[in-house]
Amino acid sequence: MNKTIVLGLLVLGLLFSASAASGQSLLDNPDYKKAVELQRQAEAAYTEGDYDRAREYSEQARIYTERSNTYVNERLLIYRANSLLKRAQERVAYFKAVGVQPDYQGYLDQAEIDLAQAENSYKAGRYEESIEFSKKVLAGIAVMKTLQEK
Amino acid sequence: MKKIVILLLAGLAVLLVSCASPPEQPVEEPVQPVQPVDTRAPLPEKELVEAKSLKTRVDNNELSEFALEDYQQAEKSLQEGEAAYGKDNAAAKKALDAAITTYKTVISKAFPLKTSRSQAEVDTIKAKAESIKAPVAMKAEYAAAKARYDQAVAAKDAGNFEQAISLFAEAKSLFQDVYEKTKAKKEAAEAGIKSAQDGIKDAEEKAKAADEEIQGGGE
Numbered sequence: 001m002n003k004t005i006v007l008g009l010l011v012l013g014l015l016f017s018a019s020a021a022s023g024q025s026l027l028d029n030p031d032y033k034k035a036v037e038l039q040r041q042a043e044a045a046y047t048e049g050d051y052d053r054a055r056e057y058s059e060q061a062r063i064y065t066e067r068s069n070t071y072v073n074e075r076l077l078i079y080r081a082n083s084l085l086k087r088a089q090e091r092v093a094y095f096k097a098v099g100v101q102p103d104y105q106g107y108l109d110q111a112e113i114d115l116a117q118a119e120n121s122y123k124a125g126r127y128e129e130s131i132e133f134s135k136k137v138l139a140g141i142a143v144m145k146t147l148q149e150k
Numbered sequence: 151m152k153k154i155v156i157l158l159l160a161g162l163a164v165l166l167v168s169c170a171s172p173p174e175q176p177v178e179e180p181v182q183p184v185q186p187v188d189t190r191a192p193l194p195e196k197e198l199v200e201a202k203s204l205k206t207r208v209d210n211n212e213l214s215e216f217a218l219e220d221y222q223q224a225e226k227s228l229q230e231g232e233a234a235y236g237k238d239n240a241a242a243k244k245a246l247d248a249a250i251t252t253y254k255t256v257i258s259k260a261f262p263l264k265t266s267r268s269q270a271e272v273d274t275i276k277a278k279a280e281s282i283k284a285p286v287a288m289k290a291e292y293a294a295a296k297a298r299y300d301q302a303v304a305a306k307d308a309g310n311f312e313q314a315i316s317l318f319a320e321a322k323s324l325f326q327d328v329y330e331k332t333k334a335k336k337e338a339a340e341a342g343i344k345s346a347q348d349g350i351k352d353a354e355e356k357a358k359a360a361d362e363e364i365q366g367g368g369e
């Protein structure tokens with residue numbers, strides 16, 4: 001496994017953990033703040049009677065809100081991809097560590113291939129694709145049995 | 151003696167004839183005396199032209215409602231003058247002079263009243279435009295309308311009522327346009343603000359759900 005990928009995943013994981021632990025909202029992003037500020041300016045312009053400017057500000061607010069939504073969606077997607085990838089890595093590492101019954105070795109080999117794909121996709125920023133590979137890993141592993149299991 | 155008797159008989163006969171009832175005669179209509187036509191007075195052409203000109207001015211400016219009684223009197227005098235014109239020129243002149251005087255009274259009474267009403271109409275739409283902040287929303291257009299209004303007021307103050315009425319009409323049209331355009335802008339701004347507000351609220355809800363998923367460790 002590429003050490004860089006692992007390191008990157010760890011850093012991202014830590015960042016997410018830190019964010020979750022601190023209770024920091026995804027709304028705490030520049031685009032959302034800008035949207036709120038523009039909306040405030042739009043309302044002020046409206047109160048003054050400067051309706052053209054009010055409309056311009058509210059239109060800009062709408063654009064920044066969309067950007068904020070994009071940001072939130074992306075962070076959520078990254079979080080989901082990261083969570084699934086971590087679980088997939090843990091499961092593969094576990095079965096590799098404890099060994100699988102011979103009948104399931106093919107499953108484990110395939111899981112490792114899918115995991116690599118998930119990691120590569122994640123690294124490339126193709127989070128939806130990474131999620132699909134991670135799910136595939138977890139689905140394959142779900143049927144495997146360790147050497148200790150009967 | 152014989153002559154005396156004859157004379158007495160003749161006198162008696164005359165007396166009898168004179169005392170007898172007269173035969174019934176058919177009643178004849180009394181003949182109306184013909185009015186004498188004053189052929190010496192000249193045609194009051196100048197008076198007729200002036201009276202008609204004043205009437206046109208009054209009608210074109212729709213002044214009658216502001217001095218109705220005077221207007222009706224002037225109309226009556228004008229009709230009398232026209233009826234007598236060429237027949238009794240002295241009477242025609244008298245009636246036309248009266249029409250001229252009364253039309254002038256209509257004009258002097260009605261123009262200030264009509265000007266005031268025109269101004270009041272402009273004041274109404276001007277106030278409506280200002281109530282939705284047209285001086286800010288439509289700065290240049292409002293200024294143009296206000297300039298026309300100020301010109302109208304100046305004309306009124308100078309006693310130029312026809313000009314004032316015309317300028318007030320222009321100002322009214324300009325203010326009406328300013329009001330409608332401002333209203334449209336205001337509504338567009340309201341729609342934009344509401345849309346943006348809804349968008350922000352939606353974004354907040356989405357972010358809150360995402361926060362809960364992330365902080366809750368869910369998928």
